[in-house]
Amino acid sequence: MRRLLIILSLLLSPTAGFAEPVKPIPAAHGIAMHGALKYPAGFKHFDYADPHAPKGGEARLAEIGGWDSLNPFIVKGEPPGGADLPFETLMTGSADEAFSEYGLIAESIETPADRSWVIFTLRPQARWHDGKPITADDVIFSLDILKAKGHPRFRFYYAAVDKAEKLAERRVKFSFKPGDNRELPLILGQLPVLPRHYWQGRDFAATTLEPPLGSGPYKVKSFEAQRSITYERVRDYWGADLPVRRGHNNFDRIRYDTYRDTTVALEAFKAGEYDWRLENEARKWATGYTDWQGLKDGRGRREAIPHRRPAGxxxxxxxxxxxxxxxxxxxxxxxxxxxxxxxxxxxxxxxxxxxxxxxxxxxxxxxxxxxxxxxxxxxxxxxxxxxxxxxxxxxxxxxxxxxxxxxxxxxxxxxxxxxxxxxxxxxxxxxxxxxxxxxxxxxxxxxxxxxxxxxxxxxxxxxxxxxxxxxxxxxxxxxxxxxxxxxxxxxxxxxxxxxxxxxxxxxxxxxxxxxxxxxxxxxxxxxxxxxxxxxxxxxxxxxxxxxxxxxxxxxxxxxxxxxLGTDRLVWWDKFGHPAVAPANGTQFLTWWVKP
Known part of the structure; x- marks a missing residue:
């Protein structure tokens, strides 16, 4: 009887059968692969972006080859330059750290010390271009559709994701398969988030010339397949004043024109057909601009800007x-x-x-x-x-x-x-x-x-x-x-x-x-x-x-x-750019058109 009473007393004890209370994992504004974040909670903007940069104007760029699809997430077809501009990810990296990410669609991230799972809480103001809110359902749909029908790289990136769970309307959890892979929370932070309601009834794996619905700072304004495409800045873009976006996306319009080869593209640039060029050929850098009238009369600029990114x-x-x-x-x-x-x-x-x-x-x-x-x-x-x-x-x-x-x-x-x-x-x-x-x-x-x-x-x-x-x-x-x-x-x-x-x-x-x-x-x-x-x-x-x-x-x-350890840039002198260049090199979306 005494033994039974002892057992009953243990079962009735308020702490019997329970482990120590689990310390809650704090939500963070960002995550670093190793070490600490450079930018603390409440930071205003990245150091290499000017929050006072003026908005407006058009940037005209060039690409070589051709394109036939506006879906940049599949293996079929060739997307145009800037095809990712209409889309956002859960988090975004900084260009002056080895590998850190800060909240974009996600306002916070939670992950344990062993990084065996991650929870993202979405921003309540995050919206698609049609005005509908971005939800946990969209995030889970994005993972599933990219793994099932997206480019093969997505299957490799997300192969270690064991389960995706909707915890609330704006809260989603990813659990990972056993193994020591500390990068996985950051890999999920790079997940492009796609609208479930838009893709219902559409074939995600097929090429398309219908501009897909996005949530990013730009959307497709007009295009002529294989020749040109113009993106316009979304005036009521929900993320414009986020710290990770201040000083970015300053152009009202970004246009890409397509050229058949680099020689034709260079001559088009010197004739004023487009505005800004990253020069990848040594011969053109050495001799291709000697006859450029813009450089002779001060209307053009030519500069090699050092960087510290791996060359690969x-x-x-x-x-x-x-x-x-x-x-x-x-x-x-x-x-x-x-x-x-x-x-x-x-x-x-x-x-x-x-x-x-x-x-x-x-x-x-x-x-x-x-x-x-x-x-x-x-x-x-x-x-x-x-x-x-x-x-x-x-x-x-x-x-x-x-x-x-x-x-x-x-x-x-x-x-x-x-x-x-x-x-x-x-x-x-x-x-x-x-x-x-x-x-x-x-x-x-x-x-x-x-x-x-x-x-x-x-x-x-x-x-x-x-x-x-x-x-x-x-x-x-x-x-x-x-x-x-x-x-x-x-x-x-x-x-x-x-x-x-x-x-x-x-x-x-x-x-x-x-x-x-x-x-x-x-x-x-x-x-x-x-x-x-x-x-x-x-x-x-x-x-x-x-x-x-x-x-x-x-x-x-x-x-x-x-x-080469520099970015070789040439441009018509219509642009301003931040005084600071980050370790990863020139970030063109922090430039602006001079008023």
């Missing part, structure tokens, strides 16, 4: 789905036929630096030999990695720049012979099959760089055919991996994470539309990507990214090109 990797990318490029010795041999020093001296006026990292121009780039933190990641994978990862600092092949590339070609031929290739009657042959492939380009401007490379390959007995196609055909061929070699750029941020799985992960190698264009299917790379994603702090992230960098470099998946 641009290079000749192999398609490893081709048997021809399966052997790393072959890929390494072909890299010796690209004479960067000659190209930089002869074609680029000495403007560029050779790229020797997938994260060039940042602290994330591997340098020297691996340090202790890197070795802790690399050692368990030693048997699966090229030995040079541990013994050598990667450097791409170098020449004297005088056009004499014979020493490099001798190295290349030795590697090719080791891989089983021989020269027969001037042709490189293996098992009776000649070494021939196609380099696919999308702009004629690349021909002057690629043709000398092809001529050097010919000296090895390799036939490299250079082919330039129109943008629509190029995109279709890339989406379906119908190429041997291309010129490609993998852009990088200061805080790499889940996107690396789309770039290099085995699961994305055969997914149409993926960024894993090289077709990398390597368990060691997969492991390194996973460790980058799960990095608990900045120092660990840097070390793990450098380890991934080494593994990518020494597998010779690309022949690295070059990079």
């Amino acid at each position: 990797m641009q290079g000749f990318a192999f398609n490893l789905r081709r048997d021809l490029f399966q052997d790393a010795r072959v890929r390494r041999a072909l890299a010796h036929a690209f004479d960067f020093e000659w190209s930089n001296k002869t074609l680029f006026y000495g403007q560029y630096k050779r790229t020797a990292s997938y994260f060039a121009n940042s602290e994330l780039a591997a340098e020297g030999l691996p340090g202790p933190l890197e070795l802790a990641v690399l050692e368990p994978l030693r048997a699966q990695l090229p030995p040079e990862v541990f013994t050598q600092a990667y450097r791409p092949p170098v020449t004297d720049g005088d056009g004499n590339i014979r020493p490099n070609l001798r190295i290349a031929m030795k590697l090719l012979e080791e891989a089983g290739w021989d020269v027969v009657d001037g042709k490189l042959v293996k098992d009776g099959r000649p070494f021939t492939f196609e380099i696919l380009l999308v702009q004629p401007v690349w021909e002057r760089i690629t043709l000398p490379f092809a001529r050097n390959l010919a000296r090895l007995g390799i036939s490299a055919n250079v082919r330039t196609v129109d943008p629509a055909q190029y995109k279709n061929r890339l989406d379906h991996f119908d190429f041997d070699m291309i010129v490609h750029v993998w852009g990088q941020s200061q805080s790499p994470g889940n996107e690396q799985a789309s770039f290099w992960g085995s699961a994305s190698a055969d997914q149409p539309g993926t960024q894993n264009l090289a077709g990398i299917n390597n368990p060691a790379i997969d492991s390194l990507v996973e460790q980058v994603i799960s990095a608990p702090d900045r120092d660990t992230l840097v070390a793990r990214t450098r380890a991934l960098d080494r593994a990518l470099l020494w597998n010779h998946y690309v022949i690295p090109h070059w990079h």
Whole structure:
């Protein structure tokens, strides 16, 4: 009986069977990937935006190629420049931090220390362009439709989301699958929010020339497919006075005109057909503006503005789905036929630096030999990695720049012979099959760089055919991996994470539309990507990214090109811009038209 009374007393006790009260998680105005936010609660505006910037006027821009769809969220079709202007995300990043996000559609974010889930509370004033409020139902619909019918990258980004729940009309919770992925709350913060009521009865996966309903600072005013599109500023835009939007979106209208190639676009700019230009070609920067009357009479501006963003990797990318490029010795041999020093001296006026990292121009780039933190990641994978990862600092092949590339070609031929290739009657042959492939380009401007490379390959007995196609055909061929070699750029941020799985992960190698264009299917790379994603702090992230960098470099998946640490800008002097340029470079939507 006494024992029964003790049991009953325990059951009736107000604290019996209950754990310590769970401390509520405070709602925050933003979230940093690692460390603290730069901007505190109640901040007024980003440092690189001028809250007093005048509104008005028109900015005329240019794009190359053509477009045929106003839905930028699917793999089909090609959207125009500025296609994302009518849409907003839950949160938005700042351009002067490695990776931080602040509330946009969401007024607050809640997440536990292990970041196993996240709750967003939406702003009550957030509205679609038709006046209807943005709700938790819209957020859940957006996640579901993007994963089911959106571009393949969305399936990779949100693959770790286990469940989405509506907690209230303006409150939504995402729970994540088991695993250490601290980036997921920020990835969900980047979710484009789409209107459920608009898309009901419409085919989200189809291309369209009907401007989709959005909630952003601009909406489509007029367009002529393949030629031009004009966006107009939404006068009653609900987010205009948010701290993350003050000093942004100052133009009344933004127009994009389409040009068939960069040479035509440059001449159109000098003739005053559009207003502002980011120059990507060294030759045009060096010589293309000497006859520009606007620069001579003071009506034009030309300026190189330094930045500190990672340059990423641009290079000749192999398609490893081709048997021809399966052997790393072959890929390494072909890299010796690209004479960067000659190209930089002869074609680029000495403007560029050779790229020797997938994260060039940042602290994330591997340098020297691996340090202790890197070795802790690399050692368990030693048997699966090229030995040079541990013994050598990667450097791409170098020449004297005088056009004499014979020493490099001798190295290349030795590697090719080791891989089983021989020269027969001037042709490189293996098992009776000649070494021939196609380099696919999308702009004629690349021909002057690629043709000398092809001529050097010919000296090895390799036939490299250079082919330039129109943008629509190029995109279709890339989406379906119908190429041997291309010129490609993998852009990088200061805080790499889940996107690396789309770039290099085995699961994305055969997914149409993926960024894993090289077709990398390597368990060691997969492991390194996973460790980058799960990095608990900045120092660990840097070390793990450098380890991934080494593994990518020494597998010779690309022949690295070059990079630049400035934004080369030219514009007609109708614009004003903030005095401060952030680390990530020029933010054109903080510029304005002078009254």
